[in-house]
């Protein structure tokens with residue numbers, strides 16, 4: 001009797017295993033080839049899941065991308081999720097811009113806990129359209145100009161810290177340093193808070209922001225390459241944001257909202273919260289009822305965007321600041337050109353606590369070129385994605401409804417057919433002539449089209465104000481701890497050996 005049950009159990013297990021293999025292999029065998037999309041060899045059971053795990057987010061991207069040279073697209077499978085990766089730049093343009101209406105959403109990768117699940121990055125369809133329309137006016141020129149005063153103040157504090165470090169001949173790790181000034185800028189431009197992380201890195205705001213960004217950005221990136229793993233981890237209770245930290249930020253934002261509603265100074269903080277609170281009343285000529293509804297945000301939506309302000313603006317900006325300065329330290333000839341540009345534009349203004357203002361950074365073309373080249377080599381958005389929301393055929397490729405589409409930013413930025421010696425730091429690639437001669441979509445660190453990075457202009461403003469103030473006052477040079485070329489960690493845009501440099505004061509005054 002026991003043996004019969006054992007055999008029966010074994011038979012059922014075998015049938016189930018066979019079903020799992022068949023079902024898991026289904027898209028590998030049929031969907032992508034059925035669409036005429038080639039895939040690299042993968043496991044029948046797991047698709048390309050373990051390739052993603054084995055190689056990490058950078059190598060798996062460049063490896064497959066180069067394997068399908070000459071093709072418009074290629075595919076991979078995450079267990080049962082077929083994915084089309086775009087190689088052709090015209091196709092990328094059409095997905096982002098011309099046929100955006102068919103590709104409005106992103107993948108549902110990681111579930112945020114309510115109320116933070118209402119953030120722009122992860123909401124869909126008409127909900128996204130309404131929230132984006134409400135948040136967009138935060139980043140108009142007028143608003144940015146007012147926000148720049150917060151950046152100016154933080155950059156001054158930062159400069160004093162660097163001066164102290166330089167005077168005590170301390171080497172500095174750029175990512176850590178840049179994280180401090182970036183967090184201060186987020187707190188002040190976002191929530192009107194002066195937290196002074198530059199001088200007090202143990203403040204609660206910084207600690208909680210680190211706690212929810214650091215461990216979980218890893219989960220987010222893993223999910224980008226292997227979405228199923230991200231969902232599995234979320235479903236077994238691995239949270240994208242730690243509960244303690246999410247409670248902390250909920251309290252911070254709610255306290256600020258309460259205070260402003262009661263305060264006579266509401267609307268004069270020149271920050272993100274001001275705008276979202278008053279979105280309805282503040283827009284000029286808002287007589288149109290539909291426009292008013294489009295621009296109003298619920299309480300939970302305000303909390304969701306406030307969180308995203310920290311999440312999307314912190315690691316991105318601090319990484320670009322750190323990598324740009326590091327690359328300039330390793331390439332003194334380019335650093336000198338940036339300094340000459342600054343000296344000739346700002347003449348003999350006093351260097352003590354010098355930070356350019358909003359107008360001052362509007363025309364610094366060589367600094368722009370260096371920032372772009374740093375973002376080409378080290379793009380914080382390593383890849384981006386869209387979901388096909390309406391079936392469409394473009395450039396001979398059919399995209400069924402529901403298909404996941406990947407835009408491999410890092411691989412395109414490293415494509416030797418688009419960039420000669422792609423590993424080298426050459427800011428000249430971004431001269432007006434070189435840009436003119438290149439496909440517009442060969443460089444897109446902020447994404448493209450209506451769903452591109454909403455914080456692009458704020459990010460560039462911050463980058464230029466901080467970099468200009470540092471480079472005008474200091475020479476940045478390699479030190480004993482410098483490791484170059486940079487070795488990136490497999491899953492994050494993080495230099496394994498840190499980004500170590502030393503500073504020398506420039507002799508202007």
Ligand code: HEM
Nearest residue numbers: 120312313316317381384446447448451452453454455459
């Ligand atoms: C150097 C700095 C930054 C880089 C490289 C960057 C990059 C990106 C990329 C690649 C995307 C996806 C775009 C797409 O899918 O087409 C994105 C989206 C987004 N970014 Fe940024 N970002 C930066 C800074 C910021 C800042 C400072 C903020 C906010 C203050 C911000 C807020 C957002 C938001 C809200 C989205 C989602 C937009 C939407 O879905 O409508 N980013 N960013």
